[in-house]
Amino acid sequence: MAAARDTTGETDIRRKLDEYVDAHLTRHMYDTDESWPLRKTIRLPKQAELEQHYNQIRAQNETIRDWARQHHCETSEKTKIVSSGLIQQKSPLIDSVTIPDLDTALRIATKQTRERYLREHDRMSALAKEFGLEPANAMNVAKTLKDHDDTDFHLVIQAAHYFANHDCHTMTPRMAPILGFSAKWLGAPNSQRRKAICQLTGQDNLTF
Numbered sequence: 001m002a003a004a005r006d007t008t009g010e011t012d013i014r015r016k017l018d019e020y021v022d023a024h025l026t027r028h029m030y031d032t033d034e035s036w037p038l039r040k041t042i043r044l045p046k047q048a049e050l051e052q053h054y055n056q057i058r059a060q061n062e063t064i065r066d067w068a069r070q071h072h073c074e075t076s077e078k079t080k081i082v083s084s085g086l087i088q089q090k091s092p093l094i095d096s097v098t099i100p101d102l103d104t105a106l107r108i109a110t111k112q113t114r115e116r117y118l119r120e121h122d123r124m125s126a127l128a129k130e131f132g133l134e135p136a137n138a139m140n141v142a143k144t145l146k147d148h149d150d151t152d153f154h155l156v157i158q159a160a161h162y163f164a165n166h167d168c169h170t171m172t173p174r175m176a177p178i179l180g181f182s183a184k185w186l187g188a189p190n191s192q193r194r195k196a197i198c199q200l201t202g203q204d205n206l207t208f
Contacts, residue, residue: 009056010063017067021099021108025117030143032124032135038099044078050091051082057093064094071108074098120146123153130157131200144196155180156193160200168208183208 020040028034042064045057068075077092099105106114120142128138145153158178168176173183186194186206194206 009060013060013063014067017064017097018108018110021105022110022113025105025109025113029117029120030139032139034102036099036101036105038105040097040099042093042095042097044080044093044095047080050080054082054091058091061093064097068094068097071099071104073100073104127157127200131160133200137199141196141199144192144199148192151180152193155185156196156200159186159193160197163197163203163206164201168206171208173208 017040021038024038045053050057065075067073075094075098076096078095079090079092082091099108106117109117120139123142123145124135124139127133127141128135131138133141145156148156155178159176159181162176162178166176173181173186188194189205189207198204198206
């Protein structure tokens with residue numbers, strides 16, 4: 001009976017490629033000018049390492065190729081010469097993988113990262129349209145509210161519209177005719193919700 005195939009190395013390679021894309025989206029989640037494609041460099045083995053572990057390296061190379069094919073990513077190759085006694089052979093090895101666009105990257109990323117990325121960019125678009133903001137400014141507000149759920153996000157928008165046209169210096173928080181708005185919800189003078197409202201209204205502070 002043939003020995004069972006050890007797929008531990010293949011799984012590890014696939015995981016690392018997935019994690020690379022996921023980490024890139026996380027690092028650049030609040031960028032508004034990110035460009036694609038994204039090129040991932042693959043480290044090629046030194047000559048001695050290649051000749052000593054040739055079969056293992058070839059298997060790893062095919063795993064990378066399969067991963068790229070599965071996700072519709074392009075690869076580039078560099079040909080290495082492998083010597084075995086008097087015999088030399090050419091061995092093309094992948095030296096880069098290119099993720100072509102955002103949609104591809106989002107399909108590769110984890111569900112959590114994909115949903116978070118889409119939510120933040122949807123919020124940015126909504127804020128830019130509703131308040132006439134430049135995308136970068138709208139994204140700054142979205143980032144300020146990154147730890148707040150959709151209920152809080154929409155309440156901040158309502159409050160910003162109201163306080164853009166009403167002077168809160170003559171009011172107490174409970175006087176604002178906004179369902180769900182209160183001093184407790186608004187938080188301390190340096191709270192994220194208060195900061196976001198100020199960003200949207202162009203005010204330096206929100207003092208009642």
